[in-house]
Amino acid sequence: xxxxxxxxxxxxxxxxxxxxxxxxxxxxxxxxxxxxxxxxxxxxxxxxxxxxxxxxxxxxxxxxxxxxxxxxxxxxxxxxxxxxxxxxxxxxxxxxxxxxxxxxxxxxxxxxxxxxxxxxxxxxxxxxxxxxxxxxxxxxxxxxxxxxxxxxxxxxxxxxxxxxxxxxxxxxxxxxxxxxxxxxxxxxxxxxxxxxxxxxxxxxxxxxxxxxxxxxxxxxxxxxxxxxxxxxxxxxxxxxxxxxxxxxxxxxxxxxxxxxxxxxxxxxxxxxxxxxxxxxxxxxxxxxxxxxxxxxxxxxxxxxxxxxxxxxxxxxxxxxxxxxxxxxxxxxxxxxxxxxxxxxxxxxxxxxxxxxxxxxxxxxxxxxxxxxxxxxxxxxxxxxxxxxxxxxxxxxxxxxxxxxxxxxxxxxxxxxxxxxxxxxxxxxxxxxxxxxxxxxxxxxxxxxxxxxxxxxxxxxxxxxxxxxxxxxxxxxxxxxxxxxxxxxxxxxxxxxxxxxxxxxxxxxx
Numbered sequence: 001x002x003x004x005x006x007x008x009x010x011x012x013x014x015x016x017x018x019x020x021x022x023x024x025x026x027x028x029x030x031x032x033x034x035x036x037x038x039x040x041x042x043x044x045x046x047x048x049x050x051x052x053x054x055x056x057x058x059x060x061x062x063x064x065x066x067x068x069x070x071x072x073x074x075x076x077x078x079x080x081x082x083x084x085x086x087x088x089x090x091x092x093x094x095x096x097x098x099x100x101x102x103x104x105x106x107x108x109x110x111x112x113x114x115x116x117x118x119x120x121x122x123x124x125x126x127x128x129x130x131x132x133x134x135x136x137x138x139x140x141x142x143x144x145x146x147x148x149x150x151x152x153x154x155x156x157x158x159x160x161x162x163x164x165x166x167x168x169x170x171x172x173x174x175x176x177x178x179x180x181x182x183x184x185x186x187x188x189x190x191x192x193x194x195x196x197x198x199x200x201x202x203x204x205x206x207x208x209x210x211x212x213x214x215x216x217x218x219x220x221x222x223x224x225x226x227x228x229x230x231x232x233x234x235x236x237x238x239x240x241x242x243x244x245x246x247x248x249x250x251x252x253x254x255x256x257x258x259x260x261x262x263x264x265x266x267x268x269x270x271x272x273x274x275x276x277x278x279x280x281x282x283x284x285x286x287x288x289x290x291x292x293x294x295x296x297x298x299x300x301x302x303x304x305x306x307x308x309x310x311x312x313x314x315x316x317x318x319x320x321x322x323x324x325x326x327x328x329x330x331x332x333x334x335x336x337x338x339x340x341x342x343x344x345x346x347x348x349x350x351x352x353x354x355x356x357x358x359x360x361x362x363x364x365x366x367x368x369x370x371x372x373x374x375x376x377x378x379x380x381x382x383x384x385x386x387x388x389x390x391x392x393x394x395x396x397x398x399x400x401x402x403x404x405x406x407x408x409x410x411x412x413x414x415x416x417x418x419x420x421x422x423x424x425x426x427x428x429x430x431x432x433x434x435x436x437x438x439x440x441x442x443x444x445x446x447x448x449x450x451x452x453x454x455x456x457x458x459x460x461x462x463x464x465x466x467x468x469x470x471x472x473x474x475x476x477x478x479x480x481x482x483x484x485x486x487x488x489x490x491x492x493x494x495x496x497x498x499x500x501x502x503x504x505x506x507x508x509x
Contacts, residue, residue, distance in 0.1 A: 008436035009428050012340050015443075018333025018386070025383035026374070034376025037226060041373055044228035045361075048236055058218055058234040062241060064287060065214035067280035068132055068207075069200040072139035074277050076200075077193050079140070080147025081185070083109060087148060088155040090181070106152060113145035114492035115485060116452040117203045121212055122473050123481070127298055132289045135212045139203045143196060154188040155181055186266060194249035201242060202366070206456055209368050213289070216366065223372055231369075239364045303479035311479040315468065317487060324464040324491065327386050327454050332447040334390025339398035340432055340439075343405075347427040356402060362395030367457045382464070385457040393450055400442060404435045444502040451495045455488070465491075 049055075085091055087105040092098070121138035128134055208216020215234050222231035252265070284291040303311075342355045371388035378384060412430040421429075432439075455466035465488050472480035 008440070009340075009433045012432065012436055012439055012443075013337055013344075015333035016337025016341055018330045018337070018390075022330055022334065022383040022386050022390075025381050026378045026387065029379030029381060030377060031379075032377070037376045038373065040226070041228045041376075044232045047229060048232040049227075049229040050233070051230075054230045054233050055237075058215065058230075058237050060287065061208070061213075061215035061218040061234065062237055063283045064132070064289060065201065065204045065208060065216065065238075066241070067283045067287075067289075068135045068214060069139070069197070069204040070276050070280045072136045072143065072204070073197050073200040074273055075136070075140040076143035076147055076196070077189070077273075079144035080151055081189065083144060083148035084151025084155060085181070085185075088152045090155050106149075109145040109148050110493050110496065111145075111489055113142045113149065114452070114489040114496070115142060116455045117142050118206055118210060118456050119469065119485065119488070121207045121210065122470070123485075125212070126300060126473065126476075128295055129298060130212070130290075131293065131295060132213070132284055132291050133295060135204060135207045135214075138207060138212075139200055143200065143203075147192070147196060150192050151185060151188055155185060190253055190265070190269075194253065197249070198242060198246060201238075201245070202363075205238065206366055206368070209366055210456075219366070219369055223369055235364050239360065242364070243360070300476075300478055303482065307479035308483065311477070311483055315480060315483070317483075320463075320465045320468055320484075321487065321491060323382060324451070324454050324466065324488075327382055327389070327457075327464050328447065328451045328495075330383070330386035331389040331393065331450050331454070332443070334387065335393035335397050335446060335450065336440075336443040338390075338394050339401050342398070343401065344424050344427050344432070347423045347431075352402070355398070359395040359398035359402075362391050363399065364395075365392065367392050367453070371457055385454075385463075389450060389453055389457045393446060393453075397439075397443070397446060401435070401439055404438060405431050441502070444499040448492070448495050448499040451492055 083105070087102050087109060089099060089102055092102045117138045120141050121135060124134045124137055204214055205216040205219070208214035208218075209220045211217070215238055218234045219231055222228070222234065252268075281291065339359070342358075343352060346352060346355055367385075367388040370391050371384055374384050374388060412434065416426040416430040454464055455469065457466065465484050469481065469484045469488070472478075472484060
């Protein structure tokens with residue numbers, strides 16, 4: 001007799017229960033002192049500033065953010081392709097190299113991607129001072145490793161029989177690799193690489209909030225001075241830019257990402273990427289950002305054994321780890337469970353479009369800024385950090401869910417509707433159910449991402465490894481910085497392993 005199991009559509013909704021403890025803590029800390037500020041924040045979206053000075057400043061910040069994001073994205077794309085190839089088992093097979101080399105490279109690449117770009121940025125800032133290259137390196141280091149992981153996995157799905165057939169034509173190892181991998185790798189680059197450009201823009205915005213320039217700095221200054229109309233001007237400009245880039249990437253993927261137009265796609269992509277990099281460099285030069293200035297290294301004293309021992313005694317790493325995991329689970333629950341609930345309660349076209357617009361706004365507002373807004377009417381807590389982080393990731397998960405459901409046929413939905421079921425039930429079992437496995441599989445990956453992102457909101461609740469890391473950095477306690485960074489990397493690698501296992505099981509289910 002088989003045991004009871006929860007239906008997959010309901011399993012996608014259950015994580016939203018994380019909202020209960022989060023909202024309870026926020027409500028208990030609620031105060032009315034900042035309600036007028038919240039009102040100004042909400043109404044500001046309908047009346048953004050049109051001042052020429054504000055527009056000029058926002059566009060200047062956007063140029064900096066886009067330039068940094070594009071250069072970092074191109075560097076990480078190139079590195080990701082190279083590292084992805086040499087870390088794949090297919091490379092080992094074609095070149096007859098020991099598999100231990102490829103496995104070692106793959107395991108080593110888990111370290112840089114386990115550390116969030118903000119942490120890289122703050123550490124590099126201490127070493128090299130304020131420079132656009134610090135932001136570029138901070139993004140490109142983890143992104144190179146992330147892309148390498150994806151490309152390596154795509155390469156290793158190649159059929160060995162086809163590789164054998166190509167090798168039997170007396171082709172050399174390089175020719176075999178190029179012939180076999182180009183179509184598969186180009187498709188992976190076209191799909192995942194385009195998505196990573198959007199992530200790079202968000203990453204550059206976050207770095208700006210923490211003092212590395214760009215539109216993120218404009219947003220931070222606007223909120224600190226309570227100039228919400230100016231803040232919405234910057235956000236709207238950023239939103240229009242990101243949506244435009246998203247549509248351009250979608251157009252390329254739809255019209256060129258197939259075997260017929262593959263050569264044309266590669267040529268257009270290379271030319272476009274080259275032009276984007278040149279434009280970005282010109283922008284940064286014109287903005288007098290110091291992109292051409294020599295980089296100065298500022299060495300820091302390496303901590304002594306006594307420093308490490310003192311740090312181990314002083315910091316409660318077990319408590320900080322628990323707080324970080326708790327923050328991750330609460331944020332992930334909100335991000336995963338809320339989007340399907342919203343679409344279920346508003347299954348019609350008008351309701352769906354309204355929810356989609358709301359999710360766009362959620363994706364646009366960086367977690368540190370949404371956390372500051374929430375703090376105007378409640379006390380600092382882990383729940384504030386969890387809600388702010390969950391809101392942005394909710395926007396990302398909602399976009400993915402809507403896109404995947406859009407590819408599904410409506411036959412199941414229509415059939416269930418005609419059987420007399422209400423629209424909510426028909427949407428749940430007719431549209432969400434076929435996508436439940438893939439949505440949950442991506443949710444496992446997203447939880448892994450959220451674990452890294454706790455570094456950017458931990459300071460709000462005064463809890464977790466992210467908060468402690470920023471405290472240690474600000475006081476130049478390098479022993480604490482090293483220990484916390486190593487621990488965060490270890491936790492993230494464990495989380496990545498668990499999420500990979502969950503994804504594989506869900507995909508096979």
